[in-house]
Amino acid sequence: xxxxxxxxxxxxxxxxxxxxxxxxxxxLPFDEILYCNIGNPxxxxxxxxxxxxxVLSLCDHPGLLDKSETHALYSSDAIERAWQILEKIAGRAxxxxxxxxxxxxxxxxxxxxxxxxxGFHASGDNIFLxxxxxxxxxxxxxxxxxxxxxGILCPIPQYPLYSASIALHGGSLVPYFLDEETGWGLExxxxxxxxxxxxxxxxxxxxxxxxNPGNPTGQVLAEENQKKIVEFCKNEGLVxxxxxxxxxxxYVEDKQFHSFKKVARSLGYTDDDLxxxxxxxxxxxxxxxxxxxxxxxxxxGFSPEVREQxxxxxxxxxxxxxxxxxxxxxxxxxPKAGDESFESFMVERDGILSSLARxxxxxxxxxNSLEGITxxxxxxxxxLFPRLHLPQKAIGAAHAAGTAPDAYYxxxxxxxxxxxIVPGSGFGQVPGTxxxxxTILPQEDKIxxxxxxxxxxxxxxxxxxxx
Amino acid sequence: xxxxxxxxxxxxxxxxxxxxxxxxxxxLPFDEILYCNIGNPxxxxxxxxxxxxxVLSLCDHPGLLDKSETHALYSSDAIERAWQILEKIAGRAxxxxxxxxxxxxxxxxxxxxxxxxxGFHASGDNIFLxxxxxxxxxxxxxxxxxxxxxGILCPIPQYPLYSASIALHGGSLVPYFLDEETGWGLExxxxxxxxxxxxxxxxxxxxxxxxNPGNPTGQVLAEENQKKIVEFCKNEGLVxxxxxxxxxxxYVEDKQFHSFKKVARSLGYTDDDLxxxxxxxxxxxxxxxxxxxxxxxxxxGFSPEVREQxxxxxxxxxxxxxxxxxxxxxxxxxPKAGDESFESFMVERDGILSSLARxxxxxxxxxNSLEGITxxxxxxxxxLFPRLHLPQKAIGAAHAAGTAPDAYYxxxxxxxxxxxIVPGSGFGQVPGTxxxxxTILPQEDKIxxxxxxxxxxxxxxxxxxxx
Numbered sequence: 001x002x003x004x005x006x007x008x009x010x011x012x013x014x015x016x017x018x019x020x021x022x023x024x025x026x027x028l029p030f031d032e033i034l035y036c037n038i039g040n041p042x043x044x045x046x047x048x049x050x051x052x053x054x055v056l057s058l059c060d061h062p063g064l065l066d067k068s069e070t071h072a073l074y075s076s077d078a079i080e081r082a083w084q085i086l087e088k089i090a091g092r093a094x095x096x097x098x099x100x101x102x103x104x105x106x107x108x109x110x111x112x113x114x115x116x117x118x119g120f121h122a123s124g125d126n127i128f129l130x131x132x133x134x135x136x137x138x139x140x141x142x143x144x145x146x147x148x149x150x151g152i153l154c155p156i157p158q159y160p161l162y163s164a165s166i167a168l169h170g171g172s173l174v175p176y177f178l179d180e181e182t183g184w185g186l187e188x189x190x191x192x193x194x195x196x197x198x199x200x201x202x203x204x205x206x207x208x209x210x211x212n213p214g215n216p217t218g219q220v221l222a223e224e225n226q227k228k229i230v231e232f233c234k235n236e237g238l239v240x241x242x243x244x245x246x247x248x249x250x251y252v253e254d255k256q257f258h259s260f261k262k263v264a265r266s267l268g269y270t271d272d273d274l275x276x277x278x279x280x281x282x283x284x285x286x287x288x289x290x291x292x293x294x295x296x297x298x299x300x301g302f303s304p305e306v307r308e309q310x311x312x313x314x315x316x317x318x319x320x321x322x323x324x325x326x327x328x329x330x331x332x333x334x335p336k337a338g339d340e341s342f343e344s345f346m347v348e349r350d351g352i353l354s355s356l357a358r359x360x361x362x363x364x365x366x367x368n369s370l371e372g373i374t375x376x377x378x379x380x381x382x383x384l385f386p387r388l389h390l391p392q393k394a395i396g397a398a399h400a401a402g403t404a405p406d407a408y409y410x411x412x413x414x415x416x417x418x419x420x421i422v423p424g425s426g427f428g429q430v431p432g433t434x435x436x437x438x439t440i441l442p443q444e445d446k447i448x449x450x451x452x453x454x455x456x457x458x459x460x461x462x463x464x465x466x467x
Numbered sequence: 468x469x470x471x472x473x474x475x476x477x478x479x480x481x482x483x484x485x486x487x488x489x490x491x492x493x494x495l496p497f498d499e500i501l502y503c504n505i506g507n508p509x510x511x512x513x514x515x516x517x518x519x520x521x522v523l524s525l526c527d528h529p530g531l532l533d534k535s536e537t538h539a540l541y542s543s544d545a546i547e548r549a550w551q552i553l554e555k556i557a558g559r560a561x562x563x564x565x566x567x568x569x570x571x572x573x574x575x576x577x578x579x580x581x582x583x584x585x586g587f588h589a590s591g592d593n594i595f596l597x598x599x600x601x602x603x604x605x606x607x608x609x610x611x612x613x614x615x616x617x618g619i620l621c622p623i624p625q626y627p628l629y630s631a632s633i634a635l636h637g638g639s640l641v642p643y644f645l646d647e648e649t650g651w652g653l654e655x656x657x658x659x660x661x662x663x664x665x666x667x668x669x670x671x672x673x674x675x676x677x678x679n680p681g682n683p684t685g686q687v688l689a690e691e692n693q694k695k696i697v698e699f700c701k702n703e704g705l706v707x708x709x710x711x712x713x714x715x716x717x718y719v720e721d722k723q724f725h726s727f728k729k730v731a732r733s734l735g736y737t738d739d740d741l742x743x744x745x746x747x748x749x750x751x752x753x754x755x756x757x758x759x760x761x762x763x764x765x766x767x768g769f770s771p772e773v774r775e776q777x778x779x780x781x782x783x784x785x786x787x788x789x790x791x792x793x794x795x796x797x798x799x800x801x802p803k804a805g806d807e808s809f810e811s812f813m814v815e816r817d818g819i820l821s822s823l824a825r826x827x828x829x830x831x832x833x834x835n836s837l838e839g840i841t842x843x844x845x846x847x848x849x850x851l852f853p854r855l856h857l858p859q860k861a862i863g864a865a866h867a868a869g870t871a872p873d874a875y876y877x878x879x880x881x882x883x884x885x886x887x888i889v890p891g892s893g894f895g896q897v898p899g900t901x902x903x904x905x906t907i908l909p910q911e912d913k914i915x916x917x918x919x920x921x922x923x924x925x926x927x928x929x930x931x932x933x934x
Contacts, residue, residue, distance in 0.1 A: 043563035053528045060790070061524035063517070064540055072536040096510035097750075097757040131598050131760065134784045142635070164783050168609070283564075290564040291789035293598065316631050317601045321788045322758035323527070 013411060014420060021418075030418035034450055036438045037420040039215070039382045041288030045443045049287055049348050051341040052330050054078035055085065056292075059094050059326055062086055077339040085326055094322050100315035102129025102296070103322070106329040110296060113332030118262035126300055128310065129328055131293040131320045133245050133281040138165050139313045140241060140277055140297070143306070144206040145171035151203040153194065153238070155186070157385060157427035157435070159215040174198040174205055177430055180387065183376045184217040186210065188228045195236060207239035208232070210260070213246040213380025216427050216437035218360075220255040220379040226263040230274065239275045240264075245295070246381040248285035251357035255379050261300060275301035282327045284382065286352040294324030294331075359440040359447055360384065366451040367438075370458050382441055385424070388434040394465035406434040412461060417453045480878060481887060488885075497885035501917055503905045504887040506682070506849045508755030512910045516754050516815050518808040519797050521545035522552065523759075526561050526793055529553055544806040552793055561789050567782035569596025569763070570789070573796040577763055580799030585729035589765065595777065596763045596795055598787045600712050600748040603764040605632050606780045607708060607744055610773070611673040612638035618670040620661060620705070622653070624852060624894035624902070626682040641665040641672055644897055647854065650843050651684035653677065655695045662703060674706035675699070677727070680713040680847030683894050683904035685827075687722040687846040693730040697741065706742045707731075712762075713848040715752035718824035722846050728767060742768035749794045751849065753819040761791025761798075826907040826914050827851065833918040834905075837925050849908055852891070855901040861932035873901040879928060884920045 014033070021028055035044060042048060054074045059082050064070045070079060086092040088105025101107065107124035114122035130136040144150060145166065151174040154162045166173045176194045179185040191208065198205050210229060212221045221229075233240040242260040250257055264274055282294035299310065334349075335342045360378035367375035367386040375386035390405050398408035406423040413419055424435030442450055481500070488495055502511060509515060521541045526549050531537045537546060553559040555572025568574060574591035581589035597603040611617060612633065618641040621629045633640045643661045646652040658675065665672050677696060679688045688696075700707040709727040717724055731741055749761035766777065801816075802809045827845035834842035834853040842853035857872050865875035873890040880886055891902030909917055 038564065040564045042560040043558060045558060045560075048562045050530070053530075057524045057528035057531070060527055061520040063520075064524070067540060069536060069539040073531055073534060073540065091510060091512060093509040093512075093758070095515045095756045095758045097505065097507045131788060132785065138784075161783070168783065289562045291560070291562045291786070293786070293788035316628070316635065317605075318599065319758070319760070321598060321760035321791055323790050324788055 013414065017414065017418070028418070029416060030453070032418055034417070034419045034442060034446065034453075036442060036450070037422050039284065039439055039441065040290050041382075041441050042290065044441050046288050046352060046441070047348075048289060049345065051075065051078055051335055051345050052287060052289070052327060054341075055081050055330060056323055056326060058082035059085055060323065062092055062094070075341045077335060077341050081330075085329070089322075094326075096322075098129075098319045098322060098325065100311060100319050102127065102320060102325050102328075106325050107296075109329045110332045111298075113329075114259075114261075114298060118259055118265070120262055120265040122261075122298065126298050128297050128299065128314055129320045129325045130295045130297065130314075131324060132283055132290075133243070133279040133295040133297075134161055134165075135317070135320070136277075136279050136295060136297040137161055137241075137243075138168070139310065140207070140239075141165040141169045141171065142313055143309055144239065145169040148172050149202060149204055151198050151205040152241075153191065153198075153205055153208040155209065155211060155214070155217075157216050157424060157429050158209070159211060159243070160426055162209050163428070172198070172203050174203065175428065178214070178217055178219075180376065180430070180433075183379075184214055184219040184385075186221060186225060186229065188232050191229075191232055205236075205238060207241050209241045209243065211243040212260075213249060213257070215243070215246065215381050216383045216385045216422070216424075217376070218378035218381045218383050218385060219376065220250055220252070220257065222255070223258050223263060226258060226260060227267060230260065230264045230267060230269065233276075234269065234274050239277065242276065242278045244278050245281040245284045247280065248353070249356065249382060250380045251353075251360050252377065252379045257380070261298065271301045273301065275299075275306075280328075280332075282324065282331055285331060286349045286356075287327075287331055288352075289327055292324050292327050293321060294326075294328040295320075296328050355444050356382070356440055359442070359444055362447050362451065363438065363440055366455065370455065371462050373458070378440060382439050384438050384440065385427075385435050386438065388424075388436065390434055391462065391465040391467045393467055394461070397465065404434070406436055409434070409461070410436055413454070413457055416457045416460075419450060419454060419457075480881065484881065484885070495885070496883060497920075499885055501884070501886045501909060501913065501920075503909060503917070504889050506751065506906055506908065507757050508849075508908050509757065511908050513755050513819060513908070514815075515756060516812065518542065518545055518802055518812050519754060519756070519794060521808075522548050522797060523790055523793060525549035526552055527790065529559055529561070542808045544802060544808050548797075552796070556789075561793075563789075565596075565786045565789060565792065567778060567786050568592075569594065569787060569792045569795075573792050574763075576796045577799045578765075580796075581726075581728075581765060585726055585732070587729055587732040589728075593765050593767055594763050595766065595781055596761070596787045596792045597781075598760040598762070598791060599750055599757075600710070600746040600762040600764075601628055602784070602787070603744075603746050603762060604628055604708075604710075605635070606777065607674075607706075607764070608632040608636045608638065609780055610776055611706065612636040615639050616669060616671055618665050618672040619708075620658065620665075620672055620675040622676065622678060622681070622684075624683050624891060624896050624904075625676070626678060626710070627893055629676050630895070638673075639665070639670050641670065642895065645681070645684055645686075647843065647897070647900075650846075651681055651686040651852075653688060653692060653696065655699050658696075658699055672703075672705060674708050676708045676710065678710040679727075680716060680724070682710070682713065682848050683850045683852045683889070683891075684843070685845035685848045685850050685852060686843065687717055687719070687724065689722070690725050690730060693725060693727060694734060697727060697731045697734060697736065700743075701736065701741050706744065709743065709745045711745050712748040712751045714747065715820070716823065716849060717847045718820075718827050719844065719846045724847070728765065738768045740768065742766075742773075747795075749791065749798050752798060753816045753823075754794075754798050755819075756794055759791050759794050760788055761794040762787075763795050822911050823849070823907055826909070826911055829914050829918065830905065830907055833922065837922065838929050840925070845907060849906050851905050851907065852894075852902050853905065855891075855903065857901055858929065858932040858934045860934055861928070864932065871901070873903055876901070876928070877903055880921070880924055883924045883927075886917060886921060886924075 107127040111122040574594040578589040
């Protein structure tokens with residue numbers, strides 16, 4: 001099995017450093033590891049949204065709902081919401097297996113949230129609740145891939161879940177390159193070129209994966225661009241797999257999130273025109289509830305026979321966890337104006353999102369201020385993906401050490417500063433170019449120190465290897 | 468994909484009846500559907516264990532732990548345990564992705580629980596926390612199966628997760644038959660015969676699945692029998708996949724649960740002798756927390772290289788849900804004598820287990836009292852698997868209707884009484900024999916009505932078709 005090996009090698013060094021830092025802290029030139037590698041906000045101190053956790057806590061222990069003391073500890077709208085949710089669950093049994101697609105009432109609530117977001121109808125029957133987005137992606141790959149002759153168009157660079165899942169299911173990844181020059185633009189000409197090349201090799205391309213906002217690239221697609229992508233899928237008979245887990249993470253005024261379903265419907269396309277899957281998750285957004293493993297996929301445009309196959313796949317694992325299901329319904333239907341928690345909820349939500357926007361900007365500016373680094377704006381998601389223009393000597397040193405130049409750079413950075421980034425080779429990149437992914441998630445008060453420590457390392461590195 | 472098709476056809480009828488019961492209740496000869504089909508205790512009114520839910524509720528909303536009012540709503544040992552658990556989680560972040568194997572401190576606690584149960588060492592490094600037992604089974608099948616030439620020895624009858632998972636991963640199920648005559652005995656001679664037959668067909672048999680206590684068969688293996696199974700796996704170089712999710716569900720005085728690891732260690736076998744996986748889940752036992760999707764597998768006797776592959780597979784889905792992880796640690800380390808909750812916990816626990824034992828006995832006696840039904844004792848688990856000795860005319864009617872005789876019987880039962888059972892064909896059975904699986908989970912006060920309704924149906928059915 002070929003799974004993210006470069007990422008795991010990096011993990012191994014990291015574990016050694018973590019142990020060394022505990023046993024022998026003076027031996028290292030830094031006093032903490034600064035995790036800029038994984039999109040895991042709460043591991044870096046982001047606090048969960050109070051309202052969401054109140055509701056989960058009450059649903060876990062419904063006996064509380066009958067007690068007057070509960071009002072001293074929980075907001076009244078959280079109590080009311082917990083009641084509403086329990087009413088949607090047969091026997092109020094949050095400890096029972098649900099329907100394999102998830103609890104119907106929660107799916108309907110999510111569908112209502114999607115309809116409110118998009119302005120187009122959505123149905124709870126089309127929602128499959130899953131333990132985060134990853135199992136949903138695996139389910140679709142299982143369905144789409146029968147042999148290595150089945151291809152999936154994937155962006156390069158890409159979140160390696162897709163390459164791993166395609167490899168696990170024995171299919172062929174058909175790469176298309178995002179254009180760094182145009183802010184990681186997704187060009188339909190490139191899609192066509194790669195599709196034709198794959199077809200000429202006898203590969204049947206089944207689907208196109210689009211990650212919007214992008215991971216690891218942080219771009220937000222323009223609506224016009226999305227329309228062309230939809231037309232492309234329709235004309236070529238491809239399933240559009242839309243990874244939309246960062247839909248709430250937009251940091252620039254001039255961009256907005258548009259779901260691919262909304263774009264398709266606004267073009268007049270119905271269920272008959274285009275099979276489309278939208279993946280979403282409770283792990284990202286302003287909530288960042290990675291540990292809860294909640295998520296869903298909305299599937300439209302599939303035949304009843306294919307839907308039945310998807311349902312059977314979902315039912316092999318019985319159901320997703322009910323707390324994650326509840327949380328998915330909450331993020332798609334958060335407190336509204338007039339609710340007791342609304343104001344405090346908005347303060348928490350906007351506080352997180354505006355801080356993420358400031359962090360994204362500060363890191364982008366810092367990277368762009370350095371010799372040998374260029375960095376596109378993080379319009380959305382949780383990442384920057386700067387390009388390293390390394391001196392030939394550094395590339396030579398990396399080759400001598402038996403590693404890719406970006407992996408060499410990341411290793412040296414980690415050893416010198418404790419800052420953890422992921423080398424671009426973990427995501428794929430245009431051959432001969434080097435990048436790294438850096439999250440914008442460290443707490444805001446740590447950003448200046450990270451920037452200064454990074455700058456110091458980088459300048460020394462460039463001095464060491466300047467041609 | 469061939470996945471449980473007979474079970475799904477049955478589902479379809481069931482959904483129609485559910486709808487009919489809501490729309491047009493007078494059209495049916497019963498006024499509720501009686502679910503004896505799925506091992507889903509809380510869907511049938513079993514209450515969750517209070518202490519477990521208190522701890523989960525607190526861990527979901529850790530802000531409560533600092534408030535004095537919390538003591539009015541939660542037991543003091545639940546509060547203390549929540550603190551202890553949060554201390555095991557970096558940054559107390561229950562909303563962060565954990566280590567892909569699960570939170571180390573919780574794995575250590577589970578290992579301590581295993582060691583206390585077995586009297587042999589266990590290590591948290593060998594524990595992989597999973598979203599219920601099913602994903603753990605899939606992970607092992609993914610690892611063990613490379614092609615259709617890789618075989619897995621599975622009991623017949625068997626819980627169809629195994630056949631589905633083997634089919635999904637493209638391997639070959641090598642059946643071995645449990646001996647109904649000896650109470651669903653697992654005979655090593657039968658294992659040998661089937662192993663040799665598979666080998667003669669060019670199949671490389673990789674592993675043996677044993678479900679103990681049995682599903683759907685409810686037997687508890689004797690320790691002597693387990694020893695022989697361990698010896699067999701060691702001699703034949705097979706991985707022993709031990710489904711031990713019903714380890715707390717034992718209903719007879721003369722049987723005890725022994726883990727296969729304990730049996731192997733008591734024979735003197737170490738990690739060097741035998742690769743062994745034990746699957747466990749929070750969905751069964753007296754807790755029955757199916758909706759929480761918690762579980763673990765303990766793996767021993769694998770090389771570092773194989774362990775690394777398992778770790779990579781686990782990390783493809785990032786981690787299992789943290790609430791499920793916490794719950795898995797709680798079921799392996801429940802309240803102890805002296806804890807505030809201990810007495811009420813024991814009342815809840817023993818109340819559930821003794822009631823399940825009474826229900827198992829009542830149903831078994833009822834089945835055995837009927838013409839044309841024989842039924843082994845449910846020594847453990849949550850099921851009876853009675854054999855139907857059907858008149859030839861009934862078999863003919865089934866064939867005329869295009870269904871298997873046990874599926875025909877189950878359908879007629881459902882239409883006449885609202886009682887839902889699963890036909891034996893969903894689990895596999897000796898060709899020409901017919902069975903059904905019936906859970907012991909309906910609430911105790913409903914059992915007499917179920918029995919009487921079942922009897923009435925069965926007698927009429929036999930009268931209708933008596934040869």
